[in-house]
Amino acid sequence: MLTELEKQIIRELQQGLPLVERPYLVIAQRLGIPEDELMDKINEMIGNGIIRRFGAALRHQDLGYTANAMVVWDVPEEQASGTGRLLAGLAKVTHCYQRPRRPGWPYNIFTVIHGQTRDQCEQFAAVMAEKIGVSNYMLLFSTTELKKSSMQYFID
Amino acid sequence: MNVDQTDKHLLHIIQSNFPVVRRPFEEIGQHLGISEQEVLERIARLQQAGIIRRLGGLFNSRKIGYTGTLCALQVPEADIDRVSQIINGYPGITHNYLRNHRYNMWFTLIAPSEQHINTILNEIKQKTGLADLLNLPAVDIFKVRVNFNLSEVQNVD
Structure with a gap:
């Protein structure tokens, strides 16, 4: 506490x-x-990790990173942890999570990559796919940022 | 706005490991070979231009007792403004993006407990009239990195 x-x-x-x-x-x-x-x-x-990062939060779209792709992967459950760790080790991957599958939603590993173009993201996803031996994956590009804010804790 | 080499170097230094010393801006200035006042002026300018969103702490929400989730909705094109107004109105919704998928609206929600999360998600379903909401709380977190390699950046202005 x-x-x-x-x-x-x-x-x-x-x-x-x-x-x-x-x-x-x-x-x-x-x-x-x-x-x-x-x-x-x-x-x-x-x-102790309560402060994850201490410094300036930047707007990356103003710095030339215009394509941000959420790449979602359908990884066999028993391989999910190993694959998650492997992807997390790649420098271009900024976020990597395991999430539950849902009916009609088979993807359980979520990564975020940032590139200067969509092509760059697609090429990098293909390299990632080869590395982990997973062929069922999809890139979701952000087309509009509707909100981006920092969480305000302990205000109520 | 024009971002010069000194700005880039400054951004690189202050995006993590901001000095925790009595005169932090003086220390940064010493690294860059500029005065404390110039560091303060440059940061103020980068903040006004929106390149720096905030100078401060980013917290591990789980470590301070909060929990979070990623959600997605299928929103008809004509309804996007109405639905995003409802969703963005919650302070705990920190990110909301349109993406190129049949689930086209993706947002993150942070709240003090799972119960709060469920209450908010039920409200969102009711207010939007959209019942098909993907709720995908993290099972495992392998990486969260928020720094950018500024040396890769070519078109800064």
Whole structure:
């Protein structure tokens, strides 16, 4: 369980760091703790994985990555873990999950790859398919971004 | 906006491992050979241009007691605006994309418990009138990487 202080730190850090010379001092003063205590706590939360990443979230579509493909794979259940780990090891794969199959939905491994063109994504998916020996797969390209936001935790 | 080499180098440095020191922008400036003030100005400009969405923490939702899922709906073309308004209205819906498939609307939902998730998904089905909703919570997570290799980027402006 998180402490009340950890929740307060999460609330502050999800608002974003203030663009001032000593951003941690500003936040620490809001929380009523010393600057060094806040920095120690942030380092601890990075170390134990509560903070997955500490830094700038970028809009990749503004940086030339215009094709984002969700590639879904129909992998025999007993091979799903091994295949998931194998795909996760590839540098171009940014996300890799196992999800349940559903009636009419046979795909159980989900990967996300980013490329500069759709062709690039398709070529890379073909290389992935060969690597894992799975032929039933599909690329779903995003055609419109309807929403992209960061989750706000502990606000209610 | 024009993003120069110094901006790219700056983005590369600050997209992960942002320094946790008393004067972080000064430390970044030392890496780049520019002043603390210039670092602050460049970050402000990249934020205004929307290239930096946010400077702060990204949290592991499971580790802090939240849970999430990926969902998909089949939405008729003429209904997309109405349905996306309903879905995007929930703060826990963090991403929503149209994709080229008969399940054409794909969204992620984060909430404090599975019960919250089910309540929200039932509301969405009722409000949209679309009952065929794929709910695909992760069974296993092998990788979540959010950094981009900026040296691969060619057309930045």
